[in-house]
Amino acid sequence: MAYKRPMSVHLTSFQGSILDAVKKAIESKVESSTAEVTGGGGHYNIVVTSPVFAGKSMLESQRLVYSAIAHLMAGNDAPVHAVDSLKTRVP
Numbered sequence: 001m002a003y004k005r006p007m008s009v010h011l012t013s014f015q016g017s018i019l020d021a022v023k024k025a026i027e028s029k030v031e032s033s034t035a036e037v038t039g040g041g042g043h044y045n046i047v048v049t050s051p052v053f054a055g056k057s058m059l060e061s062q063r064l065v066y067s068a069i070a071h072l073m074a075g076n077d078a079p080v081h082a083v084d085s086l087k088t089r090v091p
Contacts, residue, residue: 012078022044026046028068029064032050033052035049042079042080043082045085046086047088052064064088
């Protein structure tokens with residue numbers, strides 16, 4: 001039987017829904033985007049669809065998303081500790 005480590009606990013002083021905050025930050029900064037955000041405990045999975053990604057490399061597209069949520073990842077008690085999966089798509 002394989003040993004599976006439990007996800008770490010990440011404490012934050014953030015008030016409100018972190019999922020909604022991440023979604024809103026992305027959709028307000030990445031033009032014409034829709035974001036799906038799942039996860040918890042500081043670890044999140046994000047899927048973003050936007051025509052802005054057309055012609056961009058995966059790295060360029062992901063940098064756009066990370067720049068939109070940078071403020072949610074900054075500081076010792078940031079609500080977003082890690083993005084475990086980030087997928088960018090063109091509609």
